[in-house]
Amino acid sequence: MELLAPAKNLECGIAAIDHGADAVYIGAPGFGARAAAGNSVADIARLCNYAHQFGAKVYVTVNTIVYDNELDAIQLLLRELEKAHVDAILVQDFSLFSFHSSLPFHASTQTDNRTPEKVRWLRDLGFRRVVLARELSIDEVHAVHEAVPDVELEVFVHGALCVSYSGLCYASQYCFGRSANRGECAQFCRMQFNLEDADGQVIARDRHLLSLKDLCQIDNLEALAEAGATSFKIEGRLKDIAYVKNVTAAYSERLNRLIRRHPDIYRRASRGYCSYTFTPNLQRTFNRGYTTYFANGRRPDIASFDTPKAMGEFVGTVKELRGPSFSVAGTAVFSNGDGLCFLNRERQLEGFRVNRVEGNRLFPQHMPEGLHPGQRLYRNNDQEFDRLLSKSSAVRKIPVTLSLCPTSDGFALSSGSITVSQPIEHQTAEKPQRENIIRQLTRLGNTPYECTAVELSSDFNYFIPSSQLAELRRLLVDELSHGAHGANEAYGTNEAQGANEAHGTNEVYGTHTSAPVAYSQAHLYNIANHVSADFYGVAKPTAYELHPTSSAVLMQCRHCLRYSLGWCIRHGGQRHSWREPLFLRLGDGRRFRLEFDCQHCQMNVYASAT
Numbered sequence: 001m002e003l004l005a006p007a008k009n010l011e012c013g014i015a016a017i018d019h020g021a022d023a024v025y026i027g028a029p030g031f032g033a034r035a036a037a038g039n040s041v042a043d044i045a046r047l048c049n050y051a052h053q054f055g056a057k058v059y060v061t062v063n064t065i066v067y068d069n070e071l072d073a074i075q076l077l078l079r080e081l082e083k084a085h086v087d088a089i090l091v092q093d094f095s096l097f098s099f100h101s102s103l104p105f106h107a108s109t110q111t112d113n114r115t116p117e118k119v120r121w122l123r124d125l126g127f128r129r130v131v132l133a134r135e136l137s138i139d140e141v142h143a144v145h146e147a148v149p150d151v152e153l154e155v156f157v158h159g160a161l162c163v164s165y166s167g168l169c170y171a172s173q174y175c176f177g178r179s180a181n182r183g184e185c186a187q188f189c190r191m192q193f194n195l196e197d198a199d200g201q202v203i204a205r206d207r208h209l210l211s212l213k214d215l216c217q218i219d220n221l222e223a224l225a226e227a228g229a230t231s232f233k234i235e236g237r238l239k240d241i242a243y244v245k246n247v248t249a250a251y252s253e254r255l256n257r258l259i260r261r262h263p264d265i266y267r268r269a270s271r272g273y274c275s276y277t278f279t280p281n282l283q284r285t286f287n288r289g290y291t292t293y294f295a296n297g298r299r300p301d302i303a304s305f306d307t308p309k310a311m312g313e314f315v316g317t318v319k320e321l322r323g324p325s326f327s328v329a330g331t332a333v334f335s336n337g338d339g340l341c342f343l344n345r346e347r348q349l350e351g352f353r354v355n356r357v358e359g360n361r362l363f364p365q366h367m368p369e370g371l372h373p374g375q376r377l378y379r380n381n382d383q384e385f386d387r388l389l390s391k392s393s394a395v396r397k398i399p400v401t402l403s404l405c406p407t408s409d410g411f412a413l414s415s416g417s418i419t420v421s422q423p424i425e426h427q428t429a430e431k432p433q434r435e436n437i438i439r440q441l442t443r444l445g446n447t448p449y450e451c452t453a454v455e456l457s458s459d460f461n462y463f464i465p466s467s468q469l470a471e472l473r474r475l476l477v478d479e480l481s482h483g484a485h486g487a488n489e490a491y492g493t494n495e496a497q498g499a500n501e502a503h504g505t506n507e508v509y510g511t512h513t514s515a516p517v518a519y520s521q522a523h524l525y526n527i528a529n530h531v532s533a534d535f536y537g538v539a540k541p542t543a544y545e546l547h548p549t550s551s552a553v554l555m556q557c558r559h560c561l562r563y564s565l566g567w568c569i570r571h572g573g574q575r576h577s578w579r580e581p582l583f584l585r586l587g588d589g590r591r592f593r594l595e596f597d598c599q600h601c602q603m604n605v606y607a608s609a610t
Contacts, residue, residue, distance in 0.1 A: 001022075001225060001230060001231075001232065001255055001258075001259070001266050001267070001268060001269060002022040002023050002057075002230060002231040002232065002268075002269040002270075003020060003021050003022045003023070003231075003232050003234075003248065003251055003252055003255055003268075003269075004021065004022070004023045004024070004025060004059070004154065004231050004232060004233040004234065005019075005021035005023070005024050005025075005234050005236075005244060005247075005248045006024070006025060006026075006159075006234055006235065006236040006237040006239060006244060007024045007025065007026040007039075007047065007237065007244070008026075008027075008236075008237050008238060008239065008240070008241075008244075009026075009039055009043065010039065010043040010044075010046055010047050011241060012239075012240075012241050012244045013026055013047040013050075013051070013058070014047065014050055015241050015244050015245050015248075015394075016244050016245075016248050017050060017051050017054060017056050017396065018274065018394045018395065018396045019244070019245050019248040019249045019252065019274060019276070019393070019394045019396075020248055020249055020251075020252025020253070020256075020274045020394075020396070021056060021248050021252070021270075022056055022057070022268055022269040022270040023051075023056055023057040023058065023059060023087070023231070023269065023270070024047065024051065024056070024057075024058055024059070025058075025059040025060070025061055025090065025233075025237070026039055026044060026047060026058065026059075026060055026061070026237070027039055027060070027061050027237060028041070028044070028060050028061065028062055028077055028081065029041065029077065030073070030074075030077070031062045031063075031064045031066065031070070031074055031077065031183075041077075041080045041081065041083075041084050044058065044060060044081065044084050044086060045083075045084035045085065048084055048085045048086055048087075049085075052085070053398075053448045053481055054270050054271050054272045054396060054398065054448060055269070055270040055271045056269075056270040057087035057088070057269075057270075058086050058087055059086065059087060059088045059089070059090055059106060060081055060086045060088075060089055060090070061089075061090045061108070061237070062074065062077065062078070062081075062089050062090065062091055062096070063090045063091055063092040063093075063108035063110050064092060064093070064110075064181060064182050064183050065092060065093050065179075065181045065182065065526050065527075065528035065529075065532075065543055065545070066093045066095055066096075066528055066529055066532075067528055067529055067546075068529045068530055068541075070529075071095060071529060071531065074096065074099075075099045078096070078099055078101045078103065079101075081103065082101065082102060082103055086103065087104070088103060088104040088105065088106050088128075088129070089101070089103050089104070089105055089106065090105075090106045090107075090108040090131070091105050091106070091107070091108055091111075092108045092110035092111055092167065092181070092526065093526070093528065093529070093532055094125075094531075094532050094535045094536075095529050095531035095532045095535070097125070097126075097535070098531050104128050104129075105126065105127055105128070106127065106128070106129040106130070106131060106154070107122045107127045107129070107130040107131060108131055108166075108167075109131040109132065109133060109134065109156070109166040109167070110166050110167035110181065110526075111167060112133065112165055112166065112167045112168055112517065113130050113131060113132050113133055114132070114133040114135065114136060114140070114165065115144070115516070115517070116143055116144045116146075116147035116148060117516035117517075118516050118517055119132075119144050119147070119148045119151055119153075120147060120148045120516070121516045122151070123148055123150065123151045127151070128151070128152060129151065129152040129153075129154055129231070130151055130152070130153060130154065131154040131155075131156075131233070132144065132153055132154065132155050132156075132229075133165055133166065134156045134161060134162070134166070134215065134293060135165065135293065135294050135558040136155075136294065137294050137295055137296065137297060138220065138223050138224060138227050138295050138296065139227070141153065141155060141224060141227040141228060141229055142226075142227035142228055144228070145227060145228025145229075146228070149228070152230045152231060153228055153229050153230055153231070154229070154230070154231035154232075154233055155217075155224055155229040155231070155232060155233060156215060156217075156233045156234075156235055157215065157216075157217040157218070157220075157221065157224070157232045157233060157234065157251065158214070158215055158216055158217065158218070158233075158234045158235060158236075158247055158251065158282075159214060159215055159234055159235025159236045159239075159247075160212075160214055160215075160235050160236070160288075161212040161213070161214065161215050161291075161293060161302075162189065162212075163189040163210045163211075163212055163555065163557050163559050164189070164555035164556055164557050164605075165556050165557070165558070167181065167526060168524055168553075168555070168556045169181075169185075169188075169189075169554070169555050170523070170544045170552060170553075170554045170555070171188040171189070171554045171555055171592075171605065172184070172185045172186040172187070172188050173544060173545055173548070174548065174552075174554055174607055175188055175586075175590070176188075179545045181526055181528075181543070181545065182545065187308075188210075189210040189211055189212070189555075190208065190210075190211050190308035191208070191210075191308075191586060192206050192207065192208055192586075192587065193206075193207060193208070193209050193210070193584040193585060193586060194206065194207075194584070194585040195207070195209060195561065195582060195583070195584060195585075196582065196583045196584075196585055196591075197578035197579050197580065197582055197583075198578075198579040198580055198581055198582075198583075199578075199579055201578055203565075203578055203582070204305075204565070207305045207306070208303075208304065208305055208306065208307060208308050209303070209305060209561060209584060210303075210555075210557075210559070210584075211288070211303060211304050211305070211307075211308040212288075212291070212293075212302055212303050212304065212559060213287075213288050213289040213290060213291040213301075213302060213303065213304045214287045214288045214289065214290055214291070215235070215290070215291060215292070215293055216282060216287075216290035216291070216292065217232075217292060217295060218250065218251060218254050218282065219292075220292060220295050220296075221251075221254055221255060221258060222258050223295075224295075225258070225266065232251065232255070234247050234248065234251065239286065241389070242285065242385075242386055242389040242390070243285050243286050245389050245393055245394065246278075246280055246281065246282070246284065246285045246385075246389060247280075247282065247285060249274070249276055249278075249280040249394065250280035250281070250282050252274060253280060255268065256268070271398045272396045272397055272398040272448065273396070273397060273399070274394050274395065274396045275394065275395050275397075276393060276394045277388065277391070277392070277393045277394070278385070278388040278389065278393055281313075281385070283312070283313040283314075284312075284313055284379075284382050284385045285385075286310045286312075286380075287310055287311075287312065288304045288307075288308065288309070288310055288311065289304055289311060294558060298563060298571065298601075300563065300564055300566070302559060302564070303559065303564055306343055306347045306348075306349065307343070307348075307349040309341075309349055309380075310380045311341060311349070311378040311380055312339075312341070312378045312379050312380030312381070312382070313332075313378060313379050313380075313382070314376065314377070314378055315328065315330055315332035315334075315340070315377050315378060315379045316328040316329050316330020316331070316332055316360075316377055317329050317330065317373075317374055317375060317376055317377065318371060318372065318373050318374060318375040318377060319360075319373065320373060321367075321371065321372070321373065324363055324364075324367055325358075325361050325362060325363045325364075326361070326362060326364075326367075326371065327360050327361045327362075328360050328361075328362060328377060329360075330360075330377075332379070333384075334354060334357045334360075334362060334379075335354075335357060335382075335383040335384045336354065336355065336356055336357055336383065337353065337354065337381075337383040338353070338354040338357075338379055338381060338382060338383050339351060339352075339353055339354075339379065339380050339381025339382075340352060340353075340354060340362075340364075340377050340378065340379055340380070340381075341377075341378050341379075341380050342368075342370070342371065342375050342376060342377055342378065343376070344370035345370065350368050350370050350371075351380065352364045352365065352366060352367075352368050353365045353381075396448065397448060397449065397450035398448050398449050398450065399449075399450050399451075399452045400415045400416070400449050400450070400451055400452065400480070401415060401416075401451070401452055401453045401454075401455060402414070402415055402441050402442075402451055402453070402454045402455065402476070403415070403454075403455040403456075404437065404441065404454065404455070404456055404460070404472075405456075405457065405460075406426060406460075406462065407421055409423045410422050410423040410424040410425075410426075411424050411462075411464065411472065413441070413472040413473070413475075413476050414476075415476060415480060418476065418479045418480055418483055420472060420475040420476045420479055421472075422468060422471060422472055422475070424464060424468050426462060427462060427463040427464075428461060428462065428463070429461050429462055429463040430463070433461075433462065433463055433464070434456060434460070436466070437454070437456065437464065437469060438454045438456075440466050440469040440470060440473070441454050441469060441472075441473055442454065443470075443473070444473070444477065447477050447481075448481075449477060449480060520553070521552055521553060522538075522542040523542055523543060523544035523547065523549070523552055524553070525538075525542060525543075526543050526544075527541045527542045527543055528541050528543040528545065528546060529541055550607050551606070551607075552606070552607070553595075553604050553605070553606055554592065554605050554606060554607055555604065555605035556602060556603075556604055556605075557602065557603045557604070557605065558601070558602060558603075559603065560596065560601070560602070560603040561582070561594065561603060562596055562603070570598060580596075581593050581594060581595070582594045583608060584605070591608040592605050592606060592607060592608055593605070593606040593607075593608040594606075
């Protein structure tokens with residue numbers, strides 16, 4: 001089982017490994033689905049060197065659609081990433097198949113992977129791993145695995161949710177000229193809307209109707225593993241290092257607990273154990289409230305209609321207001337500088353900073369006008385927790401057992417299958433040396449290794465100078481580290497050879513032009529260059545970014561407002577009095593028509609004339 005953590009940069013990537021990630025995914029200098037999270041190839045290479053010590057892997061996101069004038073640049077980038085020894089590339093644009101890369105390709109969630117047929121098609125193209133749509137239930141994950149058991153399935157388990165199926169959202173491009181498929185999403189779904197009927201009647205006013213809560217599947221890890229998921233992905237390549245540390249540690253501990261219960265079934269994908277200076281707590285880090293989304297079927301509470309912002313951890317209710325202060329009923333401990341927030345009577349989020357704390361009495365910097373007794377308070381800026389995470393907060397070590405024995409001309413030091421030796425004169429010890437030998441050999445310092453035992457035969461009675469013991473120790477650490485890097489490089493090469501045989505040349509395209517998904521509109525295939533057009537067997541690129549049209553579907557959502565607002569008769573809702581179609585209206589007057597595709601239990605969003 002692989003815990004896959006996000007890395008905004010090199011520092012976050014190292015922190016993710018230190019806090020228990022088996023792999024990290026990081027953005028390249030360009031062509032990543034988070035344009036603001038790019039990194040130099042040199043930094044990516046350094047991250048690979050660090051991760052590979054622990055048998056952990058580094059995946060690089062090259063998962064935007066690509067224009068014709070960028071094909072040469074992206075080919076050069078893939079060559080540089082090969083030299084950096086990355087372990088795989090996440091891709092969306094099928095033009096990348098033409099570059100004869102030896103790197104394994106993972107099908108990004110941007111390729112809209114929600115059916116067994118689509119995953120089988122991707123497998124046949126040569127993908128060794130597919131990132132499934134966030135919307136899939138545990139049963140649907142299982143159905144994919146049953147149908148295509150030889151593909152690794154990567155599932156999102158934590159973090160922000162896109163309301164549209166990934167790769168099929170064009171609202172940001174339509175409204176702001178910023179393409180989500182080019183890594184420039186403007187977060188249209190977090191905006192405030194009125195919901196109106198066909199007669200202009202306002203059904204819901206100033207609500208964040210497309211803003212979803214954050215995903216949290218920490219209690220579903222075992223069910224997802226049983227369903228066939230092998231990689232558990234944390235969202236967050238724009239999140240800060242404190243988020244990465246806390247969330248990675250929380251999920252790592254939960255996976256370890258699962259493995260302890262089923263050691264004959266599961267194991268971690270990398271080596272080493274972590275010790276922390278803090279107690280991981282998902283409530284104390286950025287979140288919009290948590291949901292399991294569709295893991296166990298439809299639920300009415302997946303959205304956060306009141307605010308798209310992080311409310312954080314519930315910390316108690318307002319008990320009494322007195323002058324410039326108020327008291328809180330609850331068990332939370334507060335610190336000077338904490339950020340608190342609440343929903344006022346208009347259901348608007350108000351926030352304030354705590355200036356001073358006296359037990360459960362808080363003195364805000366400015367007393368909020370909307371505060372009243374009984375108000376529920378949330379902490380979205382936890383000073384004490386942030387202080388703990390701002391320092392070194394975890395150490396990851398690989399336990400090793402060392403064995404020292406004499407050879408014909410010196411001594412050999414071993415750990416597992418790795419052995420080093422040095423020509424050292426055999427000198428019989430005049431007094432016991434066992435304790436000194438153990439002390440010298442276990443001084444592994446800042447290396448990734450921790451010696452848990454030193455094995456010496458019962459009749460071992462040699463004197464070895466400390467300097468020569470230190471040299472043996474150094475040589476063994478070098479070989480252990482080289483073995484870790486070599487194993488990763490071999491793994492990447494072998495996987496790449498198999499994948500390359502499947503998709504290495506243009507000749508393959510002719511056998512795979514019939515995609516398993518027949519989209520109703522050509523732009524949904526996201527064909528942005530002539531190589532991808534050839535792949536699909538069409539005359540020219542059809543991407544929405546190149547050929548915007550007012551009739552295009554802008555979003556396809558499993559989130560359904562009819563259901564969430566209690567009006568879906570199919571799921572036990574009440575009959576409504578308003579007349580369809582319904583529209584979302586932005587504050588600037590622009591409207592978006594909603595189409596309810598009940599056959600597929602899906603809500604589609606279209607542009608509409610005002």
